[in-house]
Amino acid sequence: xxxxEQSPQSLHVQEGDSTNFTCSFxxxxxxxxxxxxxxxxxxxxxxxxxxxxxxEKKKGRISATLNTKEGYSYLYxxxxxxxxxxxxxxxxxxxxxxxxxxxxxxxxxxx
Amino acid sequence: xxxxxxxxxxxxxxxxxxxxxxxSPKSGHDTVxxxxxxxxxxxxxxxxxxxxxxxxxxxxxDRFSGHQFPNYSSELNVNALLLGDSALYLxxxxxxxxxxxxxxxxxxxxxx
Numbered sequence: 001x002x003x004x005e006q007s008p009q010s011l012h013v014q015e016g017d018s019t020n021f022t023c024s025f026x027x028x029x030x031x032x033x034x035x036x037x038x039x040x041x042x043x044x045x046x047x048x049x050x051x052x053x054x055x056e057k058k059k060g061r062i063s064a065t066l067n068t069k070e071g072y073s074y075l076y077x078x079x080x081x082x083x084x085x086x087x088x089x090x091x092x093x094x095x096x097x098x099x100x101x102x103x104x105x106x107x108x109x110x111x
Numbered sequence: 112x113x114x115x116x117x118x119x120x121x122x123x124x125x126x127x128x129x130x131x132x133x134x135s136p137k138s139g140h141d142t143v144x145x146x147x148x149x150x151x152x153x154x155x156x157x158x159x160x161x162x163x164x165x166x167x168x169x170x171x172x173d174r175f176s177g178h179q180f181p182n183y184s185s186e187l188n189v190n191a192l193l194l195g196d197s198a199l200y201l202x203x204x205x206x207x208x209x210x211x212x213x214x215x216x217x218x219x220x221x222x223x
Contacts, residue, residue: 004153032210043115043214044154044201051210089153093210098167099144101153 002026004092006102013080014110020076021105023090027071034091034099035064035075044089047075080109113138115204117215124192125223132187132218136204142166143185144212145177146201154201160185161207189220197222 005024013019025033032051038044048057053068061078077084087104116135124130136143142161146154156169160179174190183204189196199219203212 034210034212036212036214041216043216044212046211046213049210091153098156098159098169099212100156101146103151103153 002100004100004102006090006105008105010106012108015081017080018078019080020074021088023073023102025071025092027069029094030068031095032093033066033073036089037086038089039086082109082111085109115202115213115215117202117218119218121219123221126192128192129190132200134202134215135184137213140204140206141183142205142207143179144203145187148199148201192222194222
């Protein structure tokens with residue numbers, strides 16, 4: 001059974017703080033790692049799809065890194081804003097396999 | 112351009128009943144995947160449809176079945192509903208060969 005772990009489970013930060021979350025996944029048979037942002041009452045929205053070891057992607061104040069050899073990815077948010085409040089989901093895909101989601105990290109940014 | 116649309120938004124059923132959930136993919140997408148999200152968990156993969164055939168399946172019993180139509184829309188059917196089937200059901204569409212998923216807002220199913 002594939003295990004995708006996300007930490008922390010939840011995070012409360014002040015506006016302007018920078019923060020980061022971790023996604024741990026199997027280090028073998030890697031194909032892709034996804035990050036999604038899910039705001040309350042909305043649909044999950046794709047942030048990044050990463051496929052290469054060492055890859056770094058950036059979208060505005062949000063960036064992500066990938067280490068497939070050790071099986072982890074970090075998501076960073078610089079200068080958190082209240083609108084960043086959401087659940088952040090990562091998902092791992094091995095070759096020929098289905099996408100397996102972690103349970104998510106809930107971020108609350110207080111103004 | 113409409114994104115992924117799901118219907119109904121909410122549904123209440125009783126144990127033993129059957130339910131059908133519907134999904135229209137984003138324009139230009141040909142692949143539809145269904146996920147079940149129970150409280151406190153990440154979305155769990157149910158199955159994926161492409162070219163009107165089930166291509167991959169997660170660890171769900173045969174009570175869960177689906178269909179994809181020629182216009183790429185899809186249905187998820189659940190027979191003999193159990194209390195444990197209460198969850199948010201998400202549909203996601205994509206283009207074959209492209210990884211990024213586009214999700215609908217989900218159908219909240221409550222089984223009483």
